[in-house]
Amino acid sequence: MQLTWLIVSACILIGLLSLVYGRWALSGLTYTRYFSRNSAFEGDSVEMVEVITNAKWLPLPWLRLESSIQTGLSFGNQTNLDISSGDIYQNHISLFYLRPYRRIKRHHQVVCSRRGLFHLESATLTTGDPLGFSAEAKTFPLDLELLVYPQILPLQELPLPNHSWIGDLAVRRWIVEDPFLTSGIREYRPGDTMGSINWKATARTGALQVHKRDYTADHHLMICLNLEDSDTMWRNINDPERIELGIRYAATVAAQALRSGVETGLICNGHLLDGPRESIRIEPSSAADQLELILTTLARLVLDRTVSMSTLLESVVNEASVDTDYLLISCHQGEKLRLAADQLRLQGNGIEWMEIPVLEDSQVAASTSASAS
Template sequence: MLFLLFLLIVCALLCELVSVKSALSRVSYSCRPSQSVVEPGEEFQLLTTMQNGKWLPVSYLEVVQNLPHDICLNAYLGHFQSDPTVCRLYSSCFLGSRQKLTRRIKASLPQRGRRIISDATITGGDLLGFTRRFRNVPLFYEIVVLPARVEEPALSRALGGFLGDVSVQRFILEDPMLTIGAREYTGREPMKSISWKHSVRTGHLMVKELDHTVENTVTVLLNVEGGSHEELERCFSLTRMVLEALEKRGFSCSFLTNAATAGAIGQWNQVSDGLGSGHTRAILEGLGRATYDVRESFSSLVNRAVRGARDGQAHILITPAPLQRSDAFLAPLFQQSQGRLFIINAREDGMSSQEVSG
């Protein structure tokens, strides 16, 4: 009997010794969001996985997960602690031999911006609960919250009228890339429109007959210089409203901004012409990542737009500060767009817009 008791004690000590050395051996942990891009307040899930890859059970495993400070954990009954910089989510469990445990936690984020799910700390206890071992688990997952949608009926009507005018004028403007034939020179056409090939063939001057442009295109400019954080948030939301209106009406659009972005999204400060939900979604993700930092001055942004614009290209300008047609740095943009310029400003005392026409 004493020998059996001694044998049990020796086995327990051996198991304890093994468990101390291998408390976190072959124990893995991960936490990732179910979606990488969400709406403000939209519910998503945090998927946490704890796995024991060895035959010996883990009698106690504690996880402290770092989450964005403003995350809302919906209906979560466990323990979490928030401060101005981070939210810490605490959980613990027992993991049996080669057991995998997955949990789904409902969460949401209230405001626009880029959030990070970062490192976690896992703690493993020995078999008898005398000692603990710690390990840091490096994690990096992004969650981008898009700008909130805004409802501005008066602005929507004014924007709709401007886009309607642009749509009508596309049948008036000729596309220099689409030649459908030639006709006789009347003396009123510019010299650059003369088709020398047709003139030689017929023996008298002929001019190229051009087709009309077949695509509605608009350039959207977003300026973030000179605005408060509240005004810039309104600018981001107004830009979203404009982009979704363009998509709904079938307009192709390009996008330029002087806003800086957080994260690896590439050269988002200039997005070439595109059409469809995927194109709009890419710009909206950039708006979600945008910070309040300014990459370049407002005047430099306008000059960059002028250099890349075609004659008669319609422009929609969103800015936090009121502007006037008399502003000198706007003159080249007004001239390049041939007066087809729509300005939206977001002020603390309300939103306003103005259509600048020739």
């Protein structure tokens, strides 16, 4: 008889607990999440903070928190946090206890291992009675974003030829010589025009001397980032890590040029995340927010070719662009691309190439590790 009574009492108690938690478990339960800052660079660490509040008399003996986050944000090892990661998303699950009228704040150190715009749209909290017979779930909308800019590399890591102007921007200001500014004489070099010869200096020294031109300050730089990994590529990019390196090159050159006071713009045959499938063009400017605009654009860039880079340059040729220097960051120098670049040069523009090197497997691993460090 006593055993029967104990069983009946236990069933009644379990039923009451299930009824109570089914009705009130989620009441007074709130959840918020935020990053310590809204933007960062590849390789930077940011802090993600979660705040969970139980503003009622009923304790929560177990609370399960689930959320899905894009890969590219690396979380360190932490107690009560289980992470399962796929190619695109990683699922986070944590289980903990929350006492009555208690608020807990959880801090996560996050490494931005790759560039991109990361959305955190929602998190789901599930709780119930102590024995787990009943469970209630609630999804909290977050609408949280973290913008990760491409890494700015040291200039010595760029594949620059010895004569390149990029590493000397602060001194030389620009690549194109201004025929109206003369700063001295120098010895004749192959390719110098007859009109540049200083005949008086030649007679005085006994060797051909030419006018040494200074560099103009009113030319512009247009960075042309080509997403094609070969001149026969259609739309799908076969070597994304190599293109990611080119994106870092573009960010590094833009930062160096704008810090040197050079008006800088960007052309790219990709498109923006959450935007129309249109190629990117930012006109040269030296405004205070130009670097942020370019870095934001590169962070949101989708590796999906819209048109060939030769087509983009041909449209610039048709606009009769002048007094602009074009830096072509590309995996290849195909015939059509070189032809379009030569047409720009004939219009009075400067052309320089920065070829993105082929990465070996070890270099890809090192690049990924460096971004995450």
